[in-house]
Amino acid sequence: MDGAQVIPRHQTAITRPHLSKPVSLALADGILRPELTLFDYGCGRGGDITLLQEMGFTAHGWDPGYSPHAQQHAADVVNLGYVINVIEDPAERAETLASAWALATRVLIVAARPDWEARTVSGHRHGDGVITKRGTFQKFYTQEELRTWINKELRYNSVAAAPGIFYIFRRTADAETFLASRTRHRAVSTRQPRIRQALYDAHREDLNALASFIANRGRLPEPEEMPEPSDRLLRGFRSLNQAAATLRTIIGSEDWDRDLEQARHRTEQDLLVYLALAAFRGRPRAYELPRDMLLDIRGIFGSYREACSRADQLLHAIADQRALNNACIRSQIGKLVADALYIHAAAIQSLDPLLRIYEGCARALTGTVTESTIIKLSRTAAKVSYLSYPNFDKSPHPTLSRSLRVDLRKLDVKFTDFRESTNPPLLHRKETFVALDYPGREKFARLTKQEERAGLLLETTTIGTLSGWEQRLKDRGYRLAGHRLVRIADRD
Ligand SMILES: C[S@@+](CC[C@H](N)C(=O)[O-])C[C@H]1O[C@@H](n2cnc3c(N)ncnc32)[C@H](O)[C@@H]1O
Structure with missing residues (x-):
């Protein structure tokens, strides 16, 4: 030849x-x-x-x-x-x-x-x-x-x-x-690490997109959910799974696994709340769900049926005031008082799913109350109040401007206007209402420490409204300069 x-x-x-x-x-x-x-x-x-x-x-x-x-x-x-x-x-x-x-x-x-x-x-x-x-x-x-x-x-x-x-x-x-x-x-x-580093360097942008998808959803995307990055990644890696394994090596397996677990947990809770509340208007069939949501559900619960059954369990608990009260007591976030749990509206997503559903039931009646700053979840009766404190961030002790109380048993909504009131309720210990990453939280907490040291927060019966609080400050010889407590005799 x-x-x-x-x-x-x-x-x-x-x-x-x-x-x-x-x-x-x-x-x-x-x-x-x-x-x-x-x-x-x-x-x-x-x-x-x-x-x-x-x-x-x-x-x-x-x-x-x-x-x-x-x-x-x-x-x-x-x-x-x-x-x-x-x-x-x-x-x-x-x-x-x-x-x-x-x-x-x-x-x-x-x-x-x-x-x-x-x-x-x-x-x-x-x-x-x-x-x-x-x-x-x-x-x-x-x-x-x-x-x-x-x-x-x-x-x-x-x-x-x-x-x-x-x-x-x-x-x-x-x-x-x-x-x-x-x-x-x-x-x-x-x-392996070396080739991964080289591959990482070469695919940095697409890997970052993959990482943020995973951090948001707690699962790998299907290629069609991020078509262009997936396409490019699949040329460098055998699968998106392998690309994620590279990210895990680069980021460190401990951090990666912890973040992934947290993301899965968040997605799981969001879905449970969504599916529980969807029951009130008639849950969609699986094929009616957006595809990405269906993928989340399958990835986390295995099936839509299993997810619905978990959401139903939560719905049953909603009717049980004791279960709600226990969830309020267990809550890692919010200010717990004798009859209620108060929480900043921006932190509602961090609550236990049962409490989110509790609040969601009220919102189903009122719609979103855009001006609400603090949400009050009653521990003793099925009532949720949306409280508006327009000066929450600026004022060291913001005063209540309006409230909307939803009675879930009577399906009744009551509005109260405090804007003309000369002695409206006001807030102390603002840091207790917000999530750890809320801007200004440390400043709020510093003021609380000062006020505690000055003995201003003892005997709370009278300081819950504006005039009682002003009287307390005066009696003890203090005034507030922003979020700072100063002696009346002191110069700023
Ligand atoms: C088995 S392929 C390998 C191609 C490529 N290097 C790879 O790994 O995918 C062998 C290649 O050698 C090329 N080839 C044949 N004779 C050659 C020569 N004398 N000089 C250079 N390349 C040659 C062929 O055209 C063929 O594409």
Whole structure:
């Protein structure tokens, strides 16, 4: 058989959805870094080049079958990946190796198929290899054979990178640096993080988009939920799952797992509240739900039916004032007093789902009360009040302007206007109503400490309204300068 004319060598090139083994190994080993250029000699369909370019690398290549007119040029790293094994003529094989080496200013990567793969390929012998059923040629190398051949042809000592893969460094110092790094770390344990770091650097923006999706929803997206980033990520990683695993390595598994768990918990609670409240207007059927919500439900509860049954359990508890009272007592957030739990409207989402549903039932009657600052959840009767304190942020002790009380048993809504009142109720200890991250919370807490030290918050019966509080300040010789307590005699 007359080699090149007859044997369709180019047919050995496969479409690569992922980086080839020698290229991904070079990334993992730090041989190929973003600041270095790569030339892929015998690049086939150019899969490695495209993927590397997408990762931000400067990568080009040439192939006699696919890109014969591409320019051959020197590069820091040259890859000769699974080329020599498809050339049936030993002399041309050696020439090809020499040509690739001539372009490599720092390192040449040579990959060839190892001998144990011969078993998986049937065909008939041809020269020192076989002609496969598809009519292509394959030469399988033992590790030693490949090493000796490279060293003899190039007169350089190659370094085995993996079975069937060798690095040939132009400078001895580079070879030694690589070998030293390999003895310092165990190869297996360093490869993954390194390649992950390289992949992370290359896909930073898309990985960040993936991370924020996961942090919001507590689950992986379906590719169609973030089509463009997914598309790009799926070229660098085998799956979004693997991309997420890379994020976990980079971010640290403990932080990642904790954030994920919190996100799942939040999504779970949001869905339970939504599904419980949806029961009042007639729950949609599964196919009527938005697709992303259905995916959340399946990801977290397993099925829509299971999610609805969990939401129903909460709905039953709503009718039980004792269960509501217990939830108020257990609440980590809000100000608990004898007959109610008070909470800032911005923190309502952080409440236990049962209390959110309690409040949601009231909102179903009133609609959103936009000007409400504080929400009062009664512990003793099924009543929710929306209280408006327009000066909540600015005033150290804001006064009540309006209230809307919803009686869930009587389905009755009562409005009270305090704007003309000369002695409206007012708030103390503002930090107790808000979430930990509420702006100004520390300032509120500092004032409370000052007021406690000054004994102003004892005997609370009279200080709950404006005139009682002003009298208390006066009696004890204090006044307020913003959120600061000052002695009347003191100068500011
Ligand atoms: C198995 S493919 C490998 C392609 C690519 N490096 C990869 O790993 O996906 C072998 C390639 O070697 C190319 N090839 C054949 N003879 C060559 C030669 N003398 N010099 C360079 N490339 C050659 C073929 O056209 C084919 O695309």
